[in-house]
Amino acid sequence: MKRIIYILLLCLAVLSAKAGQDTPVRLGIIGLTHSHVGGVLNDKNKPYVIAGIVEPDKQLAERMSKRFGFSMEIVYSTMQELYDQQHPEAVACFNATYYHQDVVRFFAPKKVHIMVEKPLATNSRQAKEMAELAFRHGIHLLTNYETTWYGSHEAAAQLIRKGEIGEIRKAIFRDGHTGPVERNTHPEMIPWIKDPVLNGGGAVMDFGCYGANLMTWLMDNRKPLSVVSAFQTIKPDQYEEVEDQATVILTYPEAQCILEASWNWPVNMKTSEIYGKNGYIQIPDKETLLIRTGEKSLVQQINPVSRPAPYNNPFSYFCAVVRGSAEEDPQSSLQNNLIVMEILDAAKESAKTGKVIYLK
Structure with missing residues (x-):
């Protein structure tokens, strides 16, 4: 009887893990001032849901909302508001490179994974602090190059x-x-x-x-x-x-x-x-x-x-890394x-x- 219960529990654990892998990643978007943001907003086969967008420039957010069809209800002025309201599992940065460091400082202690657009930072001093935070808090910090x-x-x-x-x-x-x-x-x-x-x-x-x-x-x-x-x-x-x-x-x-x-x-x-x-x-x-x-x-x-999926799309790849299904x-x-x-x-x-x- 104990053996049967053990097998059932093991099967449930496997099914639960599989279900977790199949669940769309709750992805936050930080900034709308980088031209590459269109790639994530216009992605038709995405393994993620956009949990929210941080963009303090409301006029820019409204223009992008009309262009890409997202609701202004998911636009927040600060990273704190996004985190408090939506609790994203991961965030992708489309802001000025200098501010990548601020994103890592905020989200790394909260165990939120991060992808930034190239390059990683504006200098090695910033990059080393960002890497140290990522290692300390056990998150993925990736840099996306076309x-x-x-x-x-x-x-x-x-x-x-x-x-x-x-x-x-x-x-x-x-x-x-x-x-x-x-x-x-x-x-x-x-x-x-x-x-x-x-x-x-x-x-x-x-x-x-x-x-x-x-x-x-x-x-x-x-x-x-x-x-x-x-x-x-x-x-x-x-x-x-x-x-x-x-x-x-x-x-x-x-x-x-x-x-x-x-x-x-x-x-x-x-x-x-x-x-x-x-x-x-x-x-x-x-x-x-x-x-x-x-x-x-x-x-x-x-x-x-x-390249084979998920390595043919930066955001599918990022989500696969977050889910543990890709290195x-x-x-x-x-x-x-x-x-x-x-x-x-x-x-x-x-x-x-x-x-x-x-x-x-």
Whole structure:
């Protein structure tokens, strides 16, 4: 009889855990001033319910409400109001990068998981405090990059780890567009994206972080030995306080990486070139990969499939991590993004001083 009761209790526990995994995550949205917020508000197959939105600018909230169809009844002025009224399990940040730290300070002690839009913070000092809070309170603190979900990057990494092009010797990452003012895709983002405090810089923070994230991932979280950079402001009438053009060189013991970040390019661009000891891979977009494995070999084009669910959507992925049905992706992890912040800090210091910065 005891054995039967034990089996029944075990089955109930399994069913309860399964039910918990299938229950939509109660997700809070912090801020509406980042252009990427449309991705979460317009998600048609979401494994979450939007428990509430924090946005003190009511006019902005009303415009976004009309555009995306959410009720103004779930809009709150403060994080405290959201938490008291809705008790979200997780929050996604779409505010200025400088305020990511405030979100972690508030929600980490309450055991609420957090995803921020790239980069993690405006500097390493902020990032380290945020990481310490996440570790202390046992929450996930993830950073979302568009390029994490590219099938082409995932396929390239698999080929590199299989030794198809040999050890990495050089990588070039080009990320940029015509500029946030010129694009005017989300007017509420423009004031803070070109603010040296709220964004931590200009193009290097907006776009240099992509290549730093990808190279750190491909190098298995090994830091570069040194960082040297050159910044320019080509359009001072638009970007008077920050750089709109940045080139950063990372040096490793047997490899070099170039990050090219720009608000001056004629088209939107996120491309990668990875050169190994025996061949190279070029990634012109998220669906295409070109590989050449030797001097006498031909270039092969590969069109990799999309990453499997939930790794094909940042918010489905975040919810799966919260539910425990998916592991943290290395590109989103704190281990990676703390190094990214060190690289960005060193790049800004090098541009300021004209010196090569050596990482500890």
